Amino acid sequence: MMNFRSKLSRAGHPEVTVNSLKNKRKDQEKPAANIKKPRKAEVNFCPNIPSGETRESMEAERVALLTELKKKKKDEAEIKKKMQRTFSIRRQEVLQEPAISEFQNRWPALFDVNEINLEFMRLTTAPLTSKFLGELDHQTNDLIKVFNAKGGAAGRKITAIMAKMENNEDINVRRDCVLRCLSIYLNEDLDTLVKEYMDIESREAEADIGEKTMGIYTVQAEVDVPGDGRFADVGVVLEGGFTDG
Incomplete structure (x- = not known):
């Protein structure tokens, strides 16, 4: 087991090769610099290219995806299918930390709210929107107690926002107010x-x-x-x- 990672590296396993010196930027060519590893819940952090596929075939699939996106009548099912198929190569690109503008040019389909949710599911196997809103609702009462204890200018801003929740049972209004209050509590410039x-x-x-x-x-x-x-x-x-x- 001592040379297990060496064996994985020689086999070209992406979770190991992504941290090899030749794959690091010039300003990070040190073994301990910017180590990329899964964060909590990142089940599919850096998956292998599907069996029978190559980087060249994945690139061809990406180009075909761009062609589909340019059509006036897009085939949403086909787009979803191609995004699923190219997930591995896209994740490997993400780990190279490209500029957002460059990445958006290569993968414009990902900058859509539905695909963002699907990509999160591919990465973590958890549904993004329902998971986030469920946790937000679960923590809301405790967050409100914390907000009520805040003083000073931030406390006055929070009080003004929370007043909108009074006599309003709309869950969307409640969530909106809680998120705004949280930003102010964390000293973010909401404006x-x-x-x-x-x-x-x-x-x-x-x-x-x-x-x-x-x-x-x-x-x-x-x-x-x-x-x-x-x-x-x-x-x-x-x-x-x-x-x-």
């Missing part, structure tokens, strides 16, 4: 992180927030009830790229 727009086109919101390195925007239609937790559009910006919800 910088989240931009809210009323009755404008999504592309206008994207143009306004596009210079941010990271941010969230919401667009509420004029006919919607303010503060009801429902939006015409929600999006995330990362290094100038957008993911729509």
